[in-house]
Amino acid sequence: MSEQEFKSGFIALVGRPNVGKSTLLNKMIGEKIAIMSPKAQTTRNKIQGIYTTNEGQMIFMDTPGIHKPHNSLGDFMVKTAMSALRESDMVWLLVNADQERGVGDDFIIKRLKESNTPVYLIINKVDLINRAEVLNQIADYSAQMDFAEIFPISALTGEGVPELLAFTMDHMAAGPQYYPADQLTDHPERFIMSELIREKVLELTRQEVPHSVAVVIDKIEREDEQRLHVQATIVVERPSQKNIIIGKRGAMIKEIGTRARKDIERLLGDKIFLETWVKVEDRWRDKPQALQSYGYKE
Numbered sequence: 489m490s491e492q493e494f495k496s497g498f499i500a501l502v503g504r505p506n507v508g509k510s511t512l513l514n515k516m517i518g519e520k521i522a523i524m525s526p527k528a529q530t531t532r533n534k535i536q537g538i539y540t541t542n543e544g545q546m547i548f549m550d551t552p553g554i555h556k557p558h559n560s561l562g563d564f565m566v567k568t569a570m571s572a573l574r575e576s577d578m579v580w581l582l583v584n585a586d587q588e589r590g591v592g593d594d595f596i597i598k599r600l601k602e603s604n605t606p607v608y609l610i611i612n613k614v615d616l617i618n619r620a621e622v623l624n625q626i627a628d629y630s631a632q633m634d635f636a637e638i639f640p641i642s643a644l645t646g647e648g649v650p651e652l653l654a655f656t657m658d659h660m661a662a663g664p665q666y667y668p669a670d671q672l673t674d675h676p677e678r679f680i681m682s683e684l685i686r687e688k689v690l691e692l693t694r695q696e697v698p699h700s701v702a703v704v705i706d707k708i709e710r711e712d713e714q715r716l717h718v719q720a721t722i723v724v725e726r727p728s729q730k731n732i733i734i735g736k737r738g739a740m741i742k743e744i745g746t747r748a749r750k751d752i753e754r755l756l757g758d759k760i761f762l763e764t765w766v767k768v769e770d771r772w773r774d775k776p777q778a779l780q781s782y783g784y785k786e
C-alpha cells in the first residue's frame with residue numbers, strides 16, 4: 489500500500505463585496521485573519537489564509553472584490569483581484585443566496601470566463617432561504633457559465649463547509665507544503681494590526697467616516713519582555729472626520745484603541761501598548777503616492 493501524495497493549491501476567493509468571503513475564511517481557518525464588516529470593501533489587500541491537514545494545504549487569497557473601479561483605489565483593487573486570479577489553481581466564486589444575480593456578479597462571471605481556472609460556485613447564506621430558492625439560484629447561475637462544481641453553504645453557521653473543504657482537497661493536484669502547518673497567514677503582523685484598528689474605526693463611527701480611512705503602523709518596539717509598543721496613525725481625508733474619530737474629549741479614539749488592542753493581543757499573544765494618532769490628508773485615495781505609502785502597492 490503506497491502513501492497518498494501531499495496535495496496543495498492556491499484558491500482565489502472572489503465575489504462582490506459582502507457575499508461573505510471573509511466570514512468563510514474565518515470559519516475555515518478559525519482565527520480572525522480576514523477582516524469582517526457589514527460595510528462593502530473592507531478587505532482591500534490580498535490576504536492569504538492557509539488551511540493545512542495531513543492530506544494537503546489550501547492557500548486562500550481573499551480578494552477585495554472584482555467590480556467596476558471608481559477611483560485610483562478602485563483600480564488598485566481590481567488589479568489585485570485579477571492578479572490573484574492568475575496566480576490561483578482554482579477559483580471559489582461566492583454569491584449571495586438571498587439576492588438575485590446582479591450586475592456585480594455578471595461582471596465577475598464575465599472575467600472568470602476569460603480565464604481557464606476551474607471555478608466552483610458557492611452559494612452562500614443558505615441559512616436565509618429555503619430549498620426551492622436554492623434550486624432556483626443553482627439553475628440561474630448554471631445558465632451563465634459552466635461551473636466545475638456547485639456548493640450551497642452558510643459561512644455563518646458552517647453548513648456545507650466541511651463538504652466543500654473535503655471535495656476541494658480531493659480534487660487538488662499533488663504539490664508541496666508551501667507553509668508550516670501552524671501558519672495561518674503570510675502577512676506581517678503590521679498588516680494585521682492596521683486592519684484591526686481600521687475595522688474598529690469603521691465599526692464605531694458607522695456612516696460618519698466612510699472608506700476614506702487608512703491606518704499606518706509607524707512603529708513596533710519591544711518595550712519589555714511582556715509588552716510591545718505600537719504607534720499607529722489613522723489617516724482621514726477631512727478635518728471633520730478627524731474630529732469624529734477623536735470624539736468628545738478623546739472618548740472615541742480611546743474606545744477605538746481599547747477594542748483594537750484587545751483584538752491584537754488576542755491574535756498575536758503579546759501584550760501591547762497602543763498609541764494612536766489621527767492625521768488629515770486630503771483626497772489620499774486619488775494620489776498614487778499616498779496609496780503606496782499606506783501599503784497599497786502592486
Ligand code: GDP
Binds near residue numbers: 505512525642645
Ligand atoms: P466579504 O465582503 O465578502 O468579505 O463579506 P463579509 O465576510 O465581510 O460578510 C458580509 C456580511 O454578510 C457580514 O455581516 C456577515 O456576517 C454576513 N454573512 C456572511 N456569511 C453569511 C451567511 O452564511 N449567512 C448570513 N446570514 N450572513 C452572512
Ligand code: K
Binds near residue numbers: 510524
Ligand atoms: K466586507
Ligand code: MG
Binds near residue numbers: 509510522523524531
Ligand atoms: Mg471581506
